[in-house]
Amino acid sequence: MHDLGLTIRHGTVVTAADTFHCDIGIKGGRIVAMSEHLPAGSRDIDASGRLVLPGGMDSHCHVEQLSSMGVMGADDFYSATVSAAFGGTTTIIPFAAQHRGHTIKQTVDDYTERARTKAVIDYGFHLIISDPSADVLGRELPEYIRTGITSLKVYTTYDRLRLDDAQVLEVLALADREGALVMVHAENHEMIRWIATHLLDRGHEAPSFHATSHSALAESEATNRVIQLSRLLEVPLLIVHVSTTEAVRTIRTAQTLGVRIYAETCPQYLFLSAADIDRPGLEGAKFCCSPPPRDEESQEALWGGLANGTFQLFSSDHSPYRFDASGKLPKGEKTTFKDTANGVPGIEVRLPLLFSEGVLKSRITINEFVALTATNHAKMYGLHPRKGTLAIGSDGDVAIWDPEKEVTIRPAALHDNVGYTPYEGRVVKGWPETVISRGRIVVAGGSLQVECGSGVFLPCGRPGPIAWGRKPSPATEWFKSLIG
Numbered sequence: 001m002h003d004l005g006l007t008i009r010h011g012t013v014v015t016a017a018d019t020f021h022c023d024i025g026i027k028g029g030r031i032v033a034m035s036e037h038l039p040a041g042s043r044d045i046d047a048s049g050r051l052v053l054p055g056g057m058d059s060h061c062h063v064e065q066l067s068s069m070g071v072m073g074a075d076d077f078y079s080a081t082v083s084a085a086f087g088g089t090t091t092i093i094p095f096a097a098q099h100r101g102h103t104i105k106q107t108v109d110d111y112t113e114r115a116r117t118k119a120v121i122d123y124g125f126h127l128i129i130s131d132p133s134a135d136v137l138g139r140e141l142p143e144y145i146r147t148g149i150t151s152l153k154v155y156t157t158y159d160r161l162r163l164d165d166a167q168v169l170e171v172l173a174l175a176d177r178e179g180a181l182v183m184v185h186a187e188n189h190e191m192i193r194w195i196a197t198h199l200l201d202r203g204h205e206a207p208s209f210h211a212t213s214h215s216a217l218a219e220s221e222a223t224n225r226v227i228q229l230s231r232l233l234e235v236p237l238l239i240v241h242v243s244t245t246e247a248v249r250t251i252r253t254a255q256t257l258g259v260r261i262y263a264e265t266c267p268q269y270l271f272l273s274a275a276d277i278d279r280p281g282l283e284g285a286k287f288c289c290s291p292p293p294r295d296e297e298s299q300e301a302l303w304g305g306l307a308n309g310t311f312q313l314f315s316s317d318h319s320p321y322r323f324d325a326s327g328k329l330p331k332g333e334k335t336t337f338k339d340t341a342n343g344v345p346g347i348e349v350r351l352p353l354l355f356s357e358g359v360l361k362s363r364i365t366i367n368e369f370v371a372l373t374a375t376n377h378a379k380m381y382g383l384h385p386r387k388g389t390l391a392i393g394s395d396g397d398v399a400i401w402d403p404e405k406e407v408t409i410r411p412a413a414l415h416d417n418v419g420y421t422p423y424e425g426r427v428v429k430g431w432p433e434t435v436i437s438r439g440r441i442v443v444a445g446g447s448l449q450v451e452c453g454s455g456v457f458l459p460c461g462r463p464g465p466i467a468w469g470r471k472p473s474p475a476t477e478w479f480k481s482l483i484g
Contacts, residue, residue, distance in 0.1 A: 004033055004041035006439055008398060011047025015054065015389055016371035024052065026396035029438035034392055043441075045434060047400050053370055054390050055090025055397030055437060056351050057377035059126075060240055060264060060315030062343065063094040064114050068130075068160035071341045074320040074327060074417045077118035078452050080347060083415040085442045087348035088399035088432035090121050091387050091458065093377075095153060097128040100160060104140035108149065112457070119455035120448070121437045122395075124381065126151040126183070129171060130161045137174050145178045148459020151381060152182050153240075156222045157189040157290070165229060172235045181380070181463035183238040183264075186222035186247075187291060191215060196338055205336035207284030211274045211292040213337070219291050220246035227254050227261055233480065234472040236260040236465040238380070241317050243269040243291040245301040252310045260465055262380070264313035265302050267346050267353050268293050272422055282335060285328045287422050289319065290342045303363050306372060312380065314372040316350040319343025320418045345418040349409055349428070355401070356428035382461025396439035399432040407431050 004025030013022040013034075025033035025041060063080040065073050075083070084092055096111040098104060104127065115123055127144065129136070129152050141152070154171055155161040163171070168184070175182045196213040199205075204212075223239055227250065230237040242248060242265045254261045272293035277284040287293060305311045321327030321341040329335045351373055358364040364372070378388025385394050407413070409423045435443040442450050472480070 006043045007038055007041035008045045008047050008052055011050045011052035013052045013390055014366050014370055016367055016375040026439040029396055031392055031394050031396050051401040051403055053399045053401060054374040054388055055399050056088045056373045057091045057388055058089050058316050059093040059377040061092055061094045061318040061347055065097050068158050074322045077115045079417040081119045081121045082448055083348040085121050085435050086415045088351045088435055090397040090437040093124040093126055095128045096125045098130050100131045104136055104144055117453045120450050121455045122458050123455055124458040124460045125149050126153050128153045132167050132170055137170060141174060142178050145180045150180045150460045150463055152180055155185045157187040157192060162189050168229055172233050176233060176235045179462045183240050184226045186226050186239055188218040188222045191218040207288055207337050208278040210288045210337040211277050214290055214292050216244040219244050223247040224250050231259055234476045238262040240264045241266050243294050245298050248301045248305045262465055263311050264315050265311050266315055266317040267350055268344050269302055270299055271353055285340045286323055286420055288340045288342060289344045307364050312376045314354055316346040318345055318347035320345040320416055323420050344422050345416055348414050349423055352428045352431050355430040360429055379464035382463055396436055398436040400434040401430055402433045403430045405431045
């Protein structure tokens with residue numbers, strides 16, 4: 001057999017479907033051999049006692065993004081991708097965020113240049129659509145969808161981002177025509193605004209009131225509403241960062257009826273709670289994100305949704321802001337819950353948290369772990385089987401895990417640029433020790449092995465749910481013909 005280049009031998013290989021003992025050979029960036037016994041390549045890794053997993057995919061993260069409030073995130077494409085790699089992730093799909101008044105071209109060009117010069121692992125893009133003008137819908141979005149940005153995010157809340165129901169329908173109709181996937185941040189804006197106004201009028205300004213204003217009912221109402229918008233056109237929809245028991249039930253009910261609704265949840269909703277936001281002084285601001293962490297009942301509902309297939313994706317929603325005037329506390333000690341930048345970091349600890357608390361505590365299987373953190377992401381965004389699995393012909397993206405390694409999560413040990421972690425002090429068991437992207441060893445021996453800007457852009461394909469989905473009913477086809 002010719003030299004295989006990089007070999008990973010004697011490990012336990014895990015995919016979304018199987019677990020087996022197998023050696024892997026990688027050459028030219030791709031997996032070229034998988035066999036029970038392979039000869040050592042020119043570079044050989046002994047994975048005895050280790051789990052050999054596909055590199056993780058994180059398809060919901062905010063990187064070098066200016067928020068709608070005008071606050072720049074703490075991580076650029078270098079620090080974010082380095083942090084992701086140290087946590088076992090080899091591909092990210094962050095957002096290119098269109099702000100009102102900006103063209104899609106301006107948005108994509110800006111993010112493309114930032115990522116091209118800094119990313120150390122591979123990346124794609126979603127587009128956040130805040131200004132669905134006739135030109136954006138009729139010309140720009142179709143053009144960029146065809147170049148490989150095949151997923152669009154819309155918001156039902158935030159003053160500078162939210163779309164009304166008619167605008168959401170226009171984006172769904174466009175996605176249906178062009179073969180794109182729409183994801184939604186689902187919260188009822190008017191509920192949140194009304195509660196927040198009354199709280200502030202009465203002097204309730206502490207971070208804990210962020211959770212009060214973002215009522216669970218605001219999420220469940222908007223979740224139900226966007227599902228009905230999806231049903232009107234029979235267009236697939238992904239609801240992101242689900243946090244509440246009622247939203248889980250609503251999504252599950254729709255799925256049971258055969259509606260093509262997909263869902264995602266994140267670490268903050270499994271491992272944080274409203275009690276964290278209620279810490280003394282402004283400490284609770286470290287835990288403010290939207291939707292906010294909820295209660296133990298919601299956590300259990302989310303774990304159940306991960307196990308029973310309600311959720312297809314487990315993402316970080318990494319939205320990093322420093323705990324100072326540049327981020328979380330724009331008005332210093334006078335910062336109210338309404339001023340606080342929304343978002344928490346988590347790109348590096350996403351996989352270890354789920355492995356430790358999910359797999360090792362038998363809440364999910366190791367194969368479900370791979371599906372939720374890698375394979376389903378690749379399928380959802382048209383990158384499978386190039387990404388998200390270990391198979392001949394797939395990219396050589398591998399995370400070699402020490403399942404016995406115990407790590408106490410501390411800010412100083414992480415590689416982002418945030419300066420704090422909401423999971424500080426939590427002990428996790430299991431951590432990736434060697435991480436490989438396209439056959440390049442990115443992380444080994446606790447150090448970074450690749451250069452800034454060595455990641456590559458991934459044009460995404462036709463989203464999986466649409467490719468798998470059924471044809472719309474005759475009644476819906478007739479309805480669509482009426483409205484053009």
